[in-house]
Amino acid sequence: MLKNKLCAISLSVLFTILLTSYLISNSNSERILHFNAGMIDIGNSEKGISQNDLGKAVPIEGNTEQLQFFFDAVKKAKSKTVHVAHYGDSMVWGDIISEDLREIFQKQFGGKGIGFLSFSSDDVSVRQTVRQKYSSDWDFATLFTRNDKRYEIGISGTAAVSKGSNWVEYDFTNERASSSSFSEFTVYSLNKKSSSKISYEISSGEKKYLTLPQSDGLSLVSEKLNHSTKKIKFSVGDSPDTYFYGINFESGNGVYVDNFPIRGNSGVSLQDISENIYKQFDAELNYKLIILNFGVNAIGVNGLWYEKQMGKVIERLKRIFPETSILIVSTADRAIKKGSSFQTDEKIIELVDIQKKIALKNKVAFWNMYEAMGGKNSMVKWVDNSPSYGLKDYVHFTSLGGKRIAELLFEAMQNLMK
Structure with a gap:
């Protein structure tokens, strides 16, 4: 067991070194790009990207009524601070996705600050x-x-x-x-x-x-x-x-999206944060939405084990945060090289099904980010697009790609707000 843990830590550290080096070396052309895109203008741009260029509208599924805690809270955000806990793996590393969800929510409901x-x-x-x-x-x-x-x-x-x-x-x-x-x-x-x-x-x-x-x-x-x-x-x-x-x-007052990246993790380790810590932070920061944006590190793991462990995570969060909405965001598309071309890893499709099952079984909301990207082989299109929406590891988003995901997710939420 110890040997496996040490191996996992070593791989996680190696991944961080490689990804950091890649992101830094590509920062000028990929990471720091920002454009006017989609239904909400989030920055000063030199080039516009049509909302329909990449990605598509995908509705939130599962227990969407459970999102009402958050929807009710943001309607009152002008008079009370509301926080969103955006947990995720390396897909949200560097404030990706979170930075633009924060931008959109604050433009709509007030607040200013990270x-x-x-x-x-x-x-x-x-x-x-x-x-x-x-x-x-x-x-x-x-x-x-x-x-x-x-x-x-x-x-x-x-x-x-x-x-x-x-x-x-x-x-x-x-x-x-x-x-x-x-x-x-x-x-x-x-x-x-x-x-x-x-x-x-x-x-x-x-x-x-x-x-x-x-x-x-x-x-x-x-x-x-x-x-x-x-x-x-x-x-x-x-x-x-x-x-x-x-x-x-x-x-x-307003809405604040807290970016909590836990790289190299499947989400299961959220059980290692004590119940008292969760409750005390919630009492001060008023968390009304918890987004679980994991998946890439669960590819290939035993599906029944992952379903059971994430079920424990969600059950515990629902007990600790009884009046907080929980949203599972599926893994994104991921491409691997097959022959001379990059194609969707078939294990991604299996994992998305497992994540949806986890949401339905535990009666929380689910948003299919894989489908919102365009489904099978969509990451290849996002990487090849000019400007690029995906990094050339065919796993992670550029800043522009993260912005597009934030827009699509907000649109799906907006369609449910009563």
Whole structure:
């Protein structure tokens, strides 16, 4: 068992190195492209892409009534903050899909800010909505790496402990208007033994000191700034007994889509986040929709096992979040080389059927992203399109492809809103 786990971790690390190198090397031509596309204008573009060029409208299936929790909440988002937890594998790595769902929802229902960001993230080199830097002495634990010290993992699947003097800096870009600035923030930590000090410095040069109080539950401290800002740096001293989870960036009421990528994972590891952590974060951030955007790492696994394990994940989430909508988004198309051409991996079709079965059996909503792309061999078309909607690994989306998926998913949701 240990040997298998170590092998899985090694493969996951290798995948990250290769994917990061690929994304960086192709960033100018693929990752950072953004255009006016589809039914909602999300950026300043030089070239327009017709909504019907790639992808098609696909309705949400399953228990669509369960989505009413979210639909009711967004109608009141002008007077209350609503959060969406967008969990996924490497398909959402780098804020892909999430960045444009956030943009669309905030244009429709208000809010401005990126939402929750971890102290640690392995996608900082490819994420375009924020440039994040941090010092080297943090001790990190995540759902996708080993956690030998048994740190209490936060809602994003990460935890950070300060060994000595450490800092983390967030510099928000103009890639998406929704995440280009913020005017208030909240720091989330767990300090069961003692209080901790944290300081922050914003782009205008102001520096202030805050105390994260000792608490048996989540410890948090909030600040409302006098003006919106784009850049902030946090510094902490030696705090061996404090788990630093992340910071929530907002600007008033509205809808905030929190991007929670857990690369190399099938979604099963969400069971490793404690029930208390889920409940405490929900009490503060008001999660009304949980999107489970997994699949690529479940290709080839035993279908009955995966169905059973994801059933446990959903059953647990429904118990912890009784008034929160849950939406399973299927895996995307994936092409493999057959002879001299790339074609859909037949295992993808089997997996989509399993994911739909999981949704129906557990009475949650289901959206078929594979069909929304165009079904069989659609990834080849997305990659070959000019500009490209898919990376040349024939698995992942470019920023433009993620934007198209966000539009199609929002359209499917909009058709159900009462």
